[in-house]
Amino acid sequence: MDVDQLRKENEEKAEEEQERGPIKSDPGSAPVGDAVEDFHNRDALAFGIPAHRAGTGEVQHDAARWAGPQAFRADPGMNNGVDNRHQSWQVESTAMELFAEAVGADQTLFSTNGSTLNVHVALLAVAHPGESVVMARNGHKSAFAALVLSGAMPIYVDPVYDERWQVAHGVEPDELDRVLAAHPEAKAAIMFTPTYYGVSADVKSLAQAAHRHDIPLVTDDAWGLDYSFCSRLPPSALESGADLAIGSVHKTLNGFGQTSVLSTQGDRIDSERLELVFELEQSTSASALLIGSIDAARRQFQREGEELLGAAIDRALLLREAVELIPGLDLLPESVAGGPGAFAFDPTHVSIDVVGLGLTGFSAADWLRDHQRIHVELADHRRIMPLITFADGNENIERLIRALRELAKSHAEADPAPDYDIAAPAELRMETVMLPREAFLGKTEDVPWRQSAGRISAEMICPYPPGIPITAPGERLTEEAVDYLEQIVAMGGMVEGASDESLETFRVVA
Ligand SMILES: Cc1ncc(COP(=O)(O)O)c(C=O)c1O
Incomplete structure (x- = not known):
């Protein structure tokens, strides 16, 4: 058979199928939700996954007791119901294009594993193994995990610490500029703004600083996706010039839990590499329920x-x-x-x-x-x-x-406040002496915590929330960090990421 002829026929078929597809590329439509409704209106039946059959089977699902039968109906397979196996109806890609247009991006990708996945993808896209990135030290734990996955070397930059409120804000643009000048080898700058406490850095000046050094600015603005949809909120990271921005749809809009978007603009991010690393991480059976909620959130917030x-x-x-x-x-x-x-x-x-x-x-x-x-x-x-x-x-x-x-x-008659004299981040900063990837994935041993000072941390230990690691893999542990963690736990804080959550032992590089 003539392969060229076959390809031509398939291309023609795909075009026809797209025309027959269930969606419109129009901001007033919600392609994923429209396709789900169309699946049911056409009385379609899919003998594929999900096994629950999206409300077209006979068995009642236990989870429907609290989630309702609609949750199942809204969850047909993305490639055998919402779209077809060639994805020629372009349901998800159209929804992503509409999202990109709504937030002023060139490209948007939808994650069903939270902003965690998108932060991993961002780091994997901007640095090759062993290359350096300048990263604010107040990152969410997903960014430190991304250092492990990507094999990148962090050059940490400190956010401003507000002594009055004992809280870290954003990184000052001059400080980023200074660190980038000292590290011309850095391939990207990664900032976390707004903070959990709702404070935004000057993203425009941070972007200008990164661009002066000819590198992209990546912002994890998990808490700021809504800024693109309301003029009474601070300017969005994309509007301020970030090259890659990450927003949690479930944190500020009305996406289901685990929904997040990654958007890019300009040509400082290699979009082919970005798509490839995204595919490494995203599930091959992303849920239509989740993807549809991202799409619907875009339509609703664009409108209202x-x-x-x-x-x-x-x-x-x-x-x-x-x-x-x-x-x-x-x-x-x-x-x-x-x-x-x-x-x-x-x-x-x-x-x-x-x-x-x-x-x-x-x-x-x-x-x-x-x-x-x-x-x-x-x-x-x-x-x-x-x-x-x-x-x-x-x-x-x-x-x-x-x-x-x-x-x-x-509590009006309560005893006076206990001693809240906790260490400022500057007192806790440790030297990074090894690639986080090697420290985390290499040979390790557990040592009693009091003997761990001077050893290289092989784990990240974060009080949660806010989920910012006090010790990151590759850092040389200090007495101060050990004391701080003990103090936070004694005050009632939760600590995540530690191999021994009682903190009796720390996991260090062997
Ligand atoms: C700044 C920041 N980035 C990333 C994440 C991870 O988001 P998700 O929980 O959606 O994976 C969080 C979660 O709280 C966050 O605060």
Whole structure:
């Protein structure tokens, strides 16, 4: 058979199929959801995965008891229902193009393994094994894992530490410039902005600094995807000039858990390499339920983002006003923006200092959960942070205010605040003496924690939240780091990533 002839016939067939496909490339459509509906409207039946048959079978699913039968109906196979095996209806690719247009990117990819996957992919795309990247030291643990996966060597740059609030903000552009000048070998700069506490760095100046050194700026803006959809929020990383930006759809828009997007612009990121490394990491059976929720979030926020996110800001401001009147509580104020490392602030991250009640953030969070059935997004050694989103109506806010008043009342007579004298990041900084990949994946041994100072860490140990490792693989451990971790655990913090969660032993390079 003539192969050229066969290829031509297949191409013609694919074109015809695309024309017959179920979707439109129009911002008012949601291609994935439209294709799922079309699958059911056509009375299609797929003898492929998922085995649950997307609501076309006979067996009732146990999980439908709490997830509802619709969750299953919304989850046909991406390549045997939502699209066909050649993907010639271009359902997901069209949805990704529409997303890219909505956020001003040239390309967007959808992850069903959270921003964690996208952070891995970003690092794998920008550095070859053994090459250096300049990375802010306040990265989420996924970035340190990405160093292990990629084999890149980090040159850490310190964010500004705010002594008043004992919290790290963003990296100052001059500091990035200085580190890049000292390290012309660096292949990319990686920044984490906004922080968990809602504080953004000056991304525009950071991008200019990276570009002056002819390298891309990668931003993990997991907490800032909504900035593209509301003019009352800080400028988005892409709008500010980042070459690659990562946003969690489930953190700020209405994607299901684990949904995230990676977007690029310009020509500093090799898009072919990016797509190849993305394919290494993404599941071969990504869920239509998850992918469809990314697509639907884009459509909804493109249409209603100004209104929905604006309402979230208004409600967060109401909460802030109420908190200011509660004795013993202290707010991380909007006025942090403008200070060093803090270019802009997202008021929906309502960080409430509870030191005045003689509590740690950990114990205040536990009290709210046990006595008021209220969970908060973040608790640290001195504050709690309820996150206010577009989904919170007035009732939620009023309930939270009542709960905070009760918290204050119940602790009005409490003993004075315990000693919160914790080390600043500068005191904890350790020297990186080995590639994180070699330290993590090479030969290791466990040593009693008091004997670990001077040894090279083979693990990352992070108080969670915020999930920023205190020790990263490849760093030479110090007494200060060991003391700090012990102090955080004693205060009620959770520690993740340690091979021995009791912290009696540390895993070090053998
Ligand atoms: C800055 C940052 N990057 C990446 C992640 C990982 O995101 P995900 O949990 O969606 O994998 C998080 C999670 O909290 C984060 O805060």
